[in-house]
Amino acid sequence: MSTVIKVENLAKNYLISHQSREPYTTLRDVVAKRVKNLFSRDRKLGRIQEEFWALQNINFEIKKDERIGIIGRNGAGKSTLLKVLSRITEPTHGRVSIKGRVASLLEVGTGFHPELTGRENIYLNGAILGMRKREIDKKFDEIVSFAEIEKFTDTPVKRFSSGMYVRLAFAVAAHLEPEILIVDEVLAVGDIIFQNKCLGKMENISKEGRTVIFVSHNMDAIQKLCTRGIILHEGRLAMEGDVDTVIDKYLGEGLGLIGEQVWPEIHKAPGDEVVRMHAVRVLDKNGKICTKFDVRDPVSIELEYRVLEEGHRLCTQLYFVNQLGHVLFISKDNLASPWRDRDCSTGRFRALCHVPGDFLNEGEISIVYGICTVGSSLIGHASTWHVLRFRVSDRMDPGGVRGNFPLAWRHDGVRPRLQWMVEKMTDGK
């Protein structure tokens, strides 16, 4: 079969500026720096930019009809790779050769305008994704019924519920008919029923003989959808091969497991002028960083952050997400915190959340944290998706909740140890 995408020695670097957080500069800064450089003996003093290689030495080929899953941690270079492949940004070195029409879906609802109606947004978004007006005309009814918004085609999308918004956005994208489809993690949004509908649609697309490149943290979706897999690790290609082998390796060797993340430099840490993260960790019962647990073990999530501005009522929350991308539960610090209902002072804070043993189910669990101000509405300060990831497995001895139940027990969210009472009732007769 013929090769449709050939990537040779691809590399991409970004210049990261140390002082300003904004990627753009002001003329004043540039002039000031030039002047400073003129007078400084050591020219390097004035240089505040650092190179960061988001991608390095990437080589692979994709054949027609293949469905490639790209996996890797946050910051492994997945999104950069997709951006280069979809011509949004230019590579620093190397070359990509592509055969066929490419459509990329890096975000759901790009270019949606809240003031425009559903109908108007379908046309606008379709055009942005590269569809012709004729094509959209032909598929209009199909798109509307896929999105289940028949009654609202002439309502401005700002009045849509977030679910309707996402459904409409995905529906437009799902009706693209390119030869090569590039999809970033877009299924992480929307309710589960709709997510499954989207996955089904994507399966159909790939059955029609189109090439698909798919990025996701959701291994289940990758396994269902893809034939081959690529692991990116710190900007390099760590492994390439058959999708099951790649996922096994990714999960098995713990390439995907993250027990700790530290942001040593405050201006690079997630956050804003109110809160900046310092570190997040998964800890075992001895307070050691750990990524592999038994179902009976307690798990603790630790967050360290700095509060930079006084007077905010902060709330920290953790989302526990399983490998299917389902949120198992959300936990907030607002019951235990001594700062509950009080304005926070500045300084370093540590928050610890204990999940008891015999509560989590087997599987990969990733953590999304969020720190926000609670008022009449929520104002987010810092959050990171899939910042930590750990595995819970079962030793299969009868000491756990499982008892001597011999079969798989994976399809539910949690596996708590609950009080049961079973007794034989005395027959009244």
Next chain:
Amino acid sequence: MDDPQYDLIIEAGRTEHHYWQDIWRYRELFYFLSWRDVVVKFKQTVIGVLWALIRPLLTMIIFVFIFGKLAKFPSGDVPYPLLVFSAMLPWQFFASSLGESSNSLISNSGLISKVYFPRIIIPASSVIVSLVDFLISFSILLVLMLWYRFIPGWQILTLPLFILMAFGASFGAGLWLTSLNVKFRDFRYIVPFIVQFGLYLSPVGFSSSVVPQQWRLLYSFNPMVGVIDGFRWAILGQKDSMFLGDFIVSLILIILLMISGVWYFRKTEKNFADII
């Protein structure tokens, strides 16, 4: 070196083979973006299109009062409101399309970082909004002509040429400013300055004939001078309002502005997504 088997090669620093062809392929996007900007502009406004009429009309009345009544500038044989309005039209078009296009990339940063298309479509479609405004306020001119019973001569047929020049001036400058704006946000503060000063450096409130001879050459380096004089000549048919020398200087400047604008835009557009 190129394998003919592939339709598209992505490499560092590679200029597109099909740049202009690509723009033609994306013409529907151009249409939809312009349409979006026009529709959104008038959504949720009570009087909608009337806004496009009120602004130039009020500005004209103030200018007639200041320049015509207080400063008593000459207007030749045409009524002062007509003199002002025939210049106000191209100036408003220039000013608003310069403002729109120089901010266009930043206000569409979501699109730029998530989808590929020839980026030049964004500033180009933003100029269309101003063109629509221009056409709407053109109707005021027609009403004024009826009011003063003024009948234009054959010169009115050359008006499209001057509209094209006004488009060129604002689009060329807009391309420069919008690509600089992506990297240096200072330029969004510069545009209001250009517009504010330009209004007094261009013959909007007065006729070019009041400019002293020794300043004439310097004055004609403002490309809008040729455009506005051209508008007056085409609409009012005043012989002394149009100087061939000025016009040629303006034309050359506008062409240079366009060419260099496109050149600079293309040079920088590949990095837009990284720094916006």
